[in-house]
Amino acid sequence: MTVTDGGEFLLLGLTADVAPGKNKAFQLNGHDVLVCNVNGEFYAVRNLCSHAEEKLEGGRIRGHCVVCPKHGARFDLKDGRHRTPPAWTGIATYPLRVVDGRIEVQLNPQDPPAPGRVAASGT
Ligand code: FES
Secondary structure (H helix, E strand, O other), rough: OOEOOOOEOEEEEEEHHHOOOOOEEEOOOOOOEEEEEEEEEEEEEEEOOOOOOOOOOOOOEOOOEEEEEOOOOEOOOOOOOOOOOOOOOOOOOOOEEEHHHHHHHHOEEEEOOOOOOOOOOOO
């Protein structure tokens, strides 16, 4: 197993578990991690909306954002930044890599960029 500055990468699941345009929640060592598949690119974020602490699992994927299924806030999967209200802060992200069809993450969540200016939406 590879050890990096952020700690070990741990097996979370398989890429086949998360279809393109979908997401799936995984629990590992007390972390609730949402893995999103954006056209074959995989991202891992904390499965908890910063607005009212609802689960993000099942939220639509739009571009590189996940849409909270409860009230519709969008979060950028690349860095966890919030993109639209009603959320005013972002969500944590997890370093993720794919090795031979396995999704591996480091369980050291990265804070999103500080709240404030919302960057122009990308894809
Ligand atoms: S709980 Fe996610 S937008 Fe309200």
